[in-house]
Amino acid sequence: MSVPAIDVRGLRYTYPDGTPALRGVDFQLAAGESVALLGANGSGKTTFLLHMAGLLRGDGEVRIGGVTLEEETLSAIRRSVGYVFQDSDDQLFMPTVLEDVAFGPLHRGVDGVESIRRARETLATLGISHLEDRAPYHLSAGEKKRASLAGVLVMNPDVLIFDEPTTFLDPPGQNELARLLMELPQAKLIATHDVYFARKVSGRAVFFAAGRIAGDGPVEVIADRFHWRLS
Numbered sequence: 001m002s003v004p005a006i007d008v009r010g011l012r013y014t015y016p017d018g019t020p021a022l023r024g025v026d027f028q029l030a031a032g033e034s035v036a037l038l039g040a041n042g043s044g045k046t047t048f049l050l051h052m053a054g055l056l057r058g059d060g061e062v063r064i065g066g067v068t069l070e071e072e073t074l075s076a077i078r079r080s081v082g083y084v085f086q087d088s089d090d091q092l093f094m095p096t097v098l099e100d101v102a103f104g105p106l107h108r109g110v111d112g113v114e115s116i117r118r119a120r121e122t123l124a125t126l127g128i129s130h131l132e133d134r135a136p137y138h139l140s141a142g143e144k145k146r147a148s149l150a151g152v153l154v155m156n157p158d159v160l161i162f163d164e165p166t167t168f169l170d171p172p173g174q175n176e177l178a179r180l181l182m183e184l185p186q187a188k189l190i191a192t193h194d195v196y197f198a199r200k201v202s203g204r205a206v207f208f209a210a211g212r213i214a215g216d217g218p219v220e221v222i223a224d225r226f227h228w229r230l231s
């Protein structure tokens with residue numbers, strides 16, 4: 001059996017102001033598997049995702065690709081997990097899209113020419129080569145989302161994390177993103193309030209409630225069980 005992409009046992013986290021956010025989460029994700037994270041506002045989805053990327057540290061065990069997340073493995077794990085933030089403005093910071101996407105490889109010691117080559121290749125894969133000289137700050141929301149995704153994919157991570165990726169995207173933009181996600185071979189965690197989108201990008205859903213996973217199963221079954229539909 002192959003090593004799970006993610007294996008979490010008894011994860012607990014309380015924010016410094018005393019707000020309990022995760023109250024004992026057990027979770028496994030197979031290599032290459034996708035899962036949608038559903039659940040009410042404040043139920044712990046984002047807090048959980050931040051733990052998977054080593055951006056927050058709680059009590060319990062987190063293993064990524066078979067490696068236990070701890071001080072010594074933190075930087076390697078951060079490299080193997082790509083996090084697409086809900087707000088692209090948290091992600092994009094260089095003067096142009098090309099420089100932004102090339103920043104990751106460059107920062108990791110890849111030489112300038114090769115970093116630019118990889119950045120261009122990733123932009124082409126995402127169909128946004130025409131944006132390379134644009135300032136990220138002036139892009140539309142959908143363009144920003146794809147530019148941020150390029151900055152993550154250029155690093156070739158093993159696990160991809162998306163927090164509310166459809167926010168600000170128009171319906172064609174959402175369809176395009178869903179199509180793109182389905183083509184990516186990585187294991188994926190996708191927090192979303194959109195059951196329709198969840199169903200398109202993932203067979204499986206976990207339902208967060210008050211800092212715990214209250215249900216785990218096919219998206220449709222979970223949506224029915226928790227009455228997670230517009231009426």
Ligand SMILES: Nc1ncnc2c1ncn2[C@@H]1O[C@H](COP(=O)(O)OP(=O)(O)OP(=O)(O)O)[C@@H](O)[C@H]1O
Pocket residue numbers: 015016017019020021039040041042043044045046047048208
């Ligand atoms: N920086 C913070 N400091 C204190 N409490 C926080 C912080 N961020 C989140 N929380 C609290 O932690 C709990 C879980 O929040 P989290 O953001 O993980 O929920 P969520 O499921 O992602 O919600 P949403 O659907 O609104 O994005 C909530 O009670 C929230 O108020």
Ligand SMILES: [Mg+2]
Pocket residue numbers: 045046047163191
């Ligand atoms: Mg959230």
